[in-house]
Amino acid sequence: MPFMKSWRAMLTAGAAAAPLVLVAPALALEGSDTDASPGAEASDVIIVTTTRTQLSNFDYPGMASAMTLETLEQIRPIDLTELLRDMPGVEVAGGPRRTGQTIRLRGFGRQNVTLLVDGARQNFSSAHDGVLFLDPGLLRRVETVRGGASALYGSGASGGVIAFETLRAADILPDGRNAGARLSAGYRTGNEETRGSAALFGRSGVFDGMAALSLRESGDIALGSGLDLPADDSTVSGLVSGGADLGGGLRLEAGWLGFRNSAVEPNNGQDLSVVSALNPLVDKDVTTDTLRARALFDPETALISLDVSVYRNEAAVDEVERVSGRQVGRDLTTTGLRAENRAVFNLGAAELALVTGAEWYRDRQVGFDSATANNQRGGVPTGEAEFTGAWAQLETTLDLGGAGALTLLPGVRFDEFETATDGAPSVSDDAVSSRLAASWAPTPSVRLFASWSESFRAPSLNELYLSGTHFSLPHPVLGPPVFITNVFIPNPDLRPETSATTEIGAAFTRRDLMASGDRLEIKGAWFQTRADDLINLGVNFAFSPTCFRPPFFQPCSAGTSFSQNVADAELTGFEIAGAYTSGPLSLAGSVSRVEGEDRATGAPLGALQPVNGQVSARYRFEAWGLDAGGRVRFAGEFDQGASPAEDRGGFAVLDLSAGWQPGFARDVRVNLGVENVFDTDYERVFAGVSEPGRTVRIDLTWTGAW
Secondary structure: OHHHHHHHHHHHHHHHHHHHHOOOOOOOOOOOOOOOOOOOOHHHOOOOHHHOOOOOOOOOOOEEEEEOHHHHHHHOOOOHHHHHOOOOOEEEEOOOOHHHOEEEEOOEOHHHEEEEEOOEEOOOOOOOOOOOOOOHHHEEEEEEEEOOOHHHHOOOOOOEEEEEEEOOHHHHOOOOOOEEEEEEEEEEOOOOEEEEEEEEEEEEOOEEEEEEEEEEEEOOEEEOOOOEEOOEEEEEEEEEEEEEEEEOOEEEEEEEEEEEEEEEEEOOOOOOOOOEOOEOEEEEEEEEEEEEEEEEEOOOOOOOOEEEEEEEEEEEEEEEEOOOOOEEEEEEEEEEEEEEEEEEEEEOOEEEEEEEEEEEEEEEEEEEEOOOOOOOOOOOOOEEEEEEEEEEEEEEEEEOHHHOEEEEEEEEEEEEEEEEEOOOOOEEEEEEEEEEEEEEEEEOOEEEEEEEEEEEEOOOHHHHOOOOEEEEEEOOOOOOOOEEEEEEEOOOOOOOEEEEEEEEEEEEEEEOOOOOOOEEEEEEEEEEEEEEEEEEEEEEOOOOHHHHOOOOOOOOOOOEEEEEEEEEEEEEEEEEEEEEEEOOEEEEEEEEEEEEEEOOOOOEOOOOEEEEEEEEEEEEEHHHOEEEEEEEEEEOOEOOOOOHHHOEOOEEEEEEEEEEOOOOOOOEEEEEEEEOOOOOOOOOOOOOOOOEOOEEEEEEEEEEEO
């Protein structure tokens, strides 16, 4: 239809021009809060605590984001893709199924992204079974810090850190009220998902706490291509948390977060081909439990602000093949202890803040396969890895008089680790990671910043001790039902990855720009990461010559797979984000790109991304209790893949949403949304499948307090 074509053309043109006129919510303006320069109102200042500083996001010499509870309640995400897709540099790959989604950040894969939930490390990692399982409806905040962060977080933070925080009673309970409840329900057409949740929260004296339960049922996912992706699943999530303010600056907290998912889908949650003997239909059960306890001690002295936490995270994915009855499993238990103190003191005319800390954590993995003689699952070795680290970060701002102010942020961390499995020699090593970042404020409205950081990643259990079958194929001569295998080969000689990242950027903010009380803020950066000994899975796919000579059966193989170090790799890219607010109007957007190559061969390397981002607008009709808005998500053409099959066309997709709190029932909120309004058939890089088509959603929430 000419009308539809013209609208799509307008959207595509607008998306292409958007980075030139508006860039945005990678700052803190993804929620209603904003960042601030010195002298701004306190309510404007947002601190991304994952940076371990008390600098506002505008002053921080790097790129970070904070998504607030208000934004989470507007977008009502159902999975990692919807939760993280507006954060520049972050990509959720693996397809639309919840159980197959994995995270990439600035060109690095899951192994180089540190994930935290309420401070507890989430180290579960799988090639095909997903990486993080939680219900976004139980979150209050999401933070990302992009770029090398090993100087604070040790192994596996070369790409950055993503921190998730769960709901607390104080997030929902208004001042002056001591108890409350929240009920919520919703429906989505794209996967026929129905959901319901209930929460109770309260405080009494020094105690506060809450309990929440969330249920989701969904079916196959309707794709923009017109096909349905099999993805029936059922999810139950729970949260119990509480705390006590005992006086003298001491607060104790404890909590449990649980997730249960039952799905009927192909064995490989990321495989989008038809179900077959090579990718059989399975009953898949995903279980996670995170237990944590925390003590905060902040007495009336500048030298002590202590945070001590202990946690245990258990994650398991168990599958039963429906036809053969074969059972496979992957269990990972992470136990950790972390202590950190912030001390503020003066050195001459300079005020300094010194953060020091230490942590220990251990991963224990168990792999199971009922079809093997020793019940060991291929690619999932049973073993453990143990890490110990200590760090220090200094923060100071120097007054340069008429030249403005200079903020310095040096940091260093020492780590040692050991990885072991039965029947093989253990692997141990240590590493020092450092970072120096600086931000210059020549005027209150301008920031120029630069940083240099070292990062490392220890080889994982899976990479060091790979064994068993990687994948099976029909015999090249005999065909089904005769199959041959590509097998994993262990490599205990793997060296740790090391990388150095250089980043330069600038930020600008201005109030009263076009109207009284309005505000514009833009922040952007260019980065380059040089990585040595990058760990990569190599696949030597080749049929052995004996496959083609009688008797064909023996020996015949489809080659081997093994972890290997890539000597010299480079990733480069940029991020720009910005926001504008004027009374009831909010505009936001972001744009980013990642390129990478093996410097020795010139071959593409890394989780690369074309120019992509989003632009959004929202308007608040205060008198009606209504807010409404739209967002355009866009990406340019991608032609950097290792083969033409990985090339993807560009796209622009429109989403609309609205929220209403009627004047006659202020305790009720109705959310409506239409995603992919024009039912566009598009595919993200490395997804391997079309994205969901047009989806209409409705959510109804009641909150009461007394």
